[in-house]
Amino acid sequence: MADGIRIRPQPARLRAEGVGSAAGRLFIVRDLSRPLEPGDRCVTCGVPHEAKTYHLRMDADGTTIVSTGVWERFLAMPDHGGFETVNVVADPPAQGLVVPPAVVAIRPAHP
Numbered sequence: 065m066a067d068g069i070r071i072r073p074q075p076a077r078l079r080a081e082g083v084g085s086a087a088g089r090l091f092i093v094r095d096l097s098r099p100l101e102p103g104d105r106c107v108t109c110g111v112p113h114e115a116k117t118y119h120l121r122m123d124a125d126g127t128t129i130v131s132t133g134v135w136e137r138f139l140a141m142p143d144h145g146g147f148e149t150v151n152v153v154a155d156p157p158a159q160g161l162v163v164p165p166a167v168v169a170i171r172p173a174h175p
């Protein structure tokens with residue numbers, strides 16, 4: 065099995081999210097270089113995204129594991145999608161891109 069890359073949010077991303085710790089939190093990373101067809105609903109969270117979107121659930125240590133292919137995509141994004149590497153994980157136990165059991169879709173309030 066291919067190596068995985070353990071990543072965590074950069075301190076600036078945590079500040080931008082207004083949280084002190086990433087543990088257990090869901091982070092969204094949008095790859096604006098990969099636009100999606102308008103109206104397509106995300107298979108993970110059910111709402112339309114304007115671009116390829118990664119949903120990253122952090123573990124209790126505030127990290128997650130992604131494939132080397134996904135990390136290469138992040139490296140091509142501004143600020144690496146707001147993430148940084150922790151280490152390389154040989155034979156990772158599971159894909160880091162998980163479907164959370166419940167995601168609350170936040171929609172703008174109607175005026």
Ligand SMILES: [Zn+2]
Pocket residue numbers: 106107108109110111113117119
């Ligand atoms: Zn989504």
